[in-house]
Amino acid sequence: MDLYDVMRSTAAVREFTGDPLPDEILHRILDHARFAPSGGNRQGTHVIVVRDRGTRERLAELNAPAVRRYVAQIKAGQSPWNPLEPPRPGPDEIAATEVPEHFTGPVLTAAAVLVVCVDLGVVAALDQHLDRVGVVSGASVYPLVWNVLLAARNEGFGGTITTMAVAEEPAVRELLGIPEQYAVAAVLPLGRPVKQLTKLRRRPVEEFVTRERFDGAAF
Numbered sequence: 220m221d222l223y224d225v226m227r228s229t230a231a232v233r234e235f236t237g238d239p240l241p242d243e244i245l246h247r248i249l250d251h252a253r254f255a256p257s258g259g260n261r262q263g264t265h266v267i268v269v270r271d272r273g274t275r276e277r278l279a280e281l282n283a284p285a286v287r288r289y290v291a292q293i294k295a296g297q298s299p300w301n302p303l304e305p306p307r308p309g310p311d312e313i314a315a316t317e318v319p320e321h322f323t324g325p326v327l328t329a330a331a332v333l334v335v336c337v338d339l340g341v342v343a344a345l346d347q348h349l350d351r352v353g354v355v356s357g358a359s360v361y362p363l364v365w366n367v368l369l370a371a372r373n374e375g376f377g378g379t380i381t382t383m384a385v386a387e388e389p390a391v392r393e394l395l396g397i398p399e400q401y402a403v404a405a406v407l408p409l410g411r412p413v414k415q416l417t418k419l420r421r422r423p424v425e426e427f428v429t430r431e432r433f434d435g436a437a438f
């Protein structure tokens with residue numbers, strides 16, 4: 220596919236046909252994705268390819284606590300899991316919130332699930348002394364994650380960046396034998412999409428790009 224077509228049509232895919240994703244194609248996807256950048260080119264990522272049913276079932280379960288808070292906060296009109304504002308729903312309300320299937324189903328129905336980790340011992344976290352949540356470390360792993368999804372799209376496959384299981388990172392670490400020094404960055408269910416969206420809802424350039432200053436003229 221043309222690069223720009225891939226970029227404009229790599230949607231979040233959560234429904235899969237059940238077709239296999241053979242190791243050979245997955246290897247090709249990863250072999251192209253690996254050219255993603257990382258801070259200082261330290262390449263601290265580790266990807267675990269999960270196909271085992273029992274492991275996926277546990278990963279699906281580990282999504283549930285974070286999804287409950289996510290859904291409860293959306294119902295309460297909040298931006299879910301936002302660090303600037305504590306959740307308005309209380310623990311009982313969160314615990315009683317149902318978990319929609321589309322948050323747990325994809326890891327069970329995908330042809331393969333990738334768990335992407337990053338070695339915190341090599342990331343360059345330039346924002347570590349700032350009084351806010353860290354974002355720069357993520358830049359040493361999410362370019363690779365996104366490259367995987369772009370390459371998957373190019374091969375006729377798809378998936379979604381999911382992060383709900385990260386809230387239960389100690390349990391994910393234990394499940395998969397991930398060393399203490401590694402953070403779990405994303406869980407990617409991958410497979411053949413049931414349907415391929417080609418028109419994604421994204422803000423136009425003029426809405427989020429300005430000239431010279433944040434409050435400058437729209438670009």
Ligand SMILES: Cc1cc2nc3c(=O)[nH]c(=O)nc-3n(C[C@H](O)[C@H](O)[C@H](O)COP(=O)(O)O)c2cc1C
Pocket residue numbers: 229230231232233321322379380381382383384419420
């Ligand atoms: C950092 C990040 C975390 C995400 N976490 C989840 C998740 O845990 N579960 C999920 O179903 N989708 C998750 N998504 C997918 C987004 O909801 C999706 O990319 C967005 O809504 C755009 O969807 P579209 O490409 O279909 O328009 C995540 C996406 C990003 C970038």
